[in-house]
Amino acid sequence: MPPRSSSVLQLPRALTISHIVNPTTLPTAYALSRSYSTRKTPNYPGHVHLSVPERIFLGLGSALGSLINPRRADLIATCGETTAVPYFLPRLRNIMLRHPTGRRILRDRPRITSTSLNLPYLRSLPDNSVGREYVRWLDREGVSPDTRTEVKYIDDPEEAYVMQRYRECHDFYHALTGLPVVREGEVALKAFEFANLVIPMTGAAMGAVVTLKKEERERMWGVYFPWAIRNGVRSECVLNIYWEEELETDVDALRERLGIEMPPDLRNIRAEKKKAKKAEKRAAEALKMA
Template identity: 65%
Template structure:
């Protein structure tokens, strides 16, 4: 098979099986390696899960438009200077504030390489590039606890296997107090809100940047969780 889109790496059955096992083991050993997580995510999402997500997008007017137009989320496409001029509680300003607070850039998402169908590959790319919006609207930091909570939220909403595996296994590497917080507060929050929220991939974030974040959360069915960063800060200070 010849490459079907930029960055595409066609694989035969043996190569795909080897990469499935290898990336899974490597990602379990080093869950902070985004390249390993990205590869394992692509291996586990095919063929059923990514096709189902594409079909769910095709059944929604906004989702169909996203698939047709194939927008990309980068610092240039979003125009971060424009976001800085938006109202304080707008989606755009909330997203920019989160990027600055966490030291994150929208330009760091790895390209999809191992999904053969170009449309399904775009769905996976869209998921990756929208991930930071999920952090921003929920206020979740990029510390491991926050990532686990967002992964639980994504798994309940999108059904991507890698997110469910991460939400289950990554807490095993955390201290007991953090596992307790996740088990009692943040994983239940993620599952509950993910299940009742509108399909995240059918949100055209670029078109709602000026809208009020509280209103968007209400329409999506998302409740804000307890502020994890403040909670961690208070625990370090010994505040109860």
């Protein structure tokens, strides 16, 4: 008889202690998981079953790695998926099921891509419409809705869609709040998402505040964290927004309907600070030459 497979987590040979100390050297989580686990039949295309030890290992490793290097989108996605079950995603699904628009979103399962949204059409919409503000934000930040990682580590197909929907709507949250994709802006938006959705990964991402410069940390604690918590708690669940049906809506009217106030313009604040520092530097150089 062939030996019975062990349920104990077996680390791949390629994984060394350096991967634990420095998680940014981890290969993609999918490649890791395939190397040390026998898979069941997937529940949907791309789905990968994880055992409890695998989920814990990938969750901790990806959380640490994404904190060290916030540009590792694969680690951020893995952290989000491995820490959102068994409680948080079912909770969000139930919130959507209790809301008429949320139920329609779960039934229709729309996807947000550059094709489904027709970006040229959005550029033709009036100023201050949701669609125009969204595509203007995409163009200004140089990002695309087509880059969102597909969910793979969540077993329930409907819960997997909830996570995918959150992921694909993230840029709408940026456009709605005006927060840029710089690290400071991402930390502020993750704080808003945590207060509104209570997804563990978004709460963990707030820890990246320690990696900011002193001046940025002070702004975060004094301005953006208070704004994020206040607005995230009081506003409607942002997963219940059918963005595809709001593209022609006035963005200020949508903010008012949801109960979201605009934070101070972080891009302008950073630009003014940078301008002031350059002026101080020029003045100091001129004083030395005098």
